[in-house]
Amino acid sequence: MEMNKMILTKKPLKVLLIGGTGTISLPICEALSQNQDIELYVMNRGHKSLPEHAHQIICDFHDTAKMEEILKDYSFDIVCNFIIYKPEEAIKQIQLFKGKIQQYIFISTVVTYNHETAVMIHESHEQNNIYSEYGREKTKCEQIFMKAYEEFGFPITIVRPSQTYGYDRIPLSVKGKSCWSVVDRILNDKPVIVHGDGKSTWHCTHNQDFAYNFIQLINNEKTIGQAYHNINPVVVNWDMIYRDLxxxxxKEPKIIHIASDTLALSQTYDIESSILGDKQYSCLFDMSKIQRDIPDFQNHIMIQEGLKMYLDYMEQHPQKKVKDETFDQWCDQVIDAYQKFIQEIKGHF
Structure with missing residues (x-):
């Protein structure tokens, strides 16, 4: 896909990405760096190389004083922040960019939603996720930005992804430090854990598709003061993802289904946030708003292709195949305890 769908009112458009090298932001960074109508700047700690034509500003986003000092020498039309999730950070960003930019895009998350009250979710659905502090903090940020928009026209656009994956990570139910921790178990014929009965639905968006649609929100006047889902509308369930993998x-599937409430008892991993606050729910996300407001909403990479792209990438980068011994042992212990429990209760009801 050619990622040059943004609406330009001036050339060149000066764009600042805060972050720019993560799973969601890197394809956006790569695409914008290739656009001759964009003058691209990327602010981060400088640990990763950037695409050609991207200007790097080395600064820790959390060091507000240094950031303010550095940015005195710059002016931007658009700012996209992929890092922020604390309310105090939102306040400081508004203070820093108020009256200086045409648009500020805040990357939020669908984890903000209260999933208890609906299956079909649209952007106006109630928020305040009872299980996820991360989601609640993102909600507070959204509220601060929207208040600034309502009070003095701060040009905010909010984007809410679901799980977005790429070449080096894939959608998984329970995993360790990396996705390879699950793949390693499969390759070694060890069972893997999936929450619930594996039949809850899930949306998987490849970061290349996310980037294509995201870029069309940039410098788009329709999006100011609005929130959008940017999600692949195709629905799968967790067992489908694992069977494809x-x-x-x-390999023949060896899946152990364990109730989400049971997994959330873990003292080793924060499963309450990741499973109870997000993955346990069967949600359908309404895409009509973004389809209405951008010229060409598309998603081409389905989960089967995305998984293959991940495995191909890992074969080309074997140094990333790092086994997580702690996670591997934890899985063995949890599965052993669960299977013993199942044997104990057989015949009692």
């Missing part, structure tokens, strides 16, 4: 690895 097993098939690509030429």
């Amino acid at each position: 097993y098939a690509l690895l030429n």
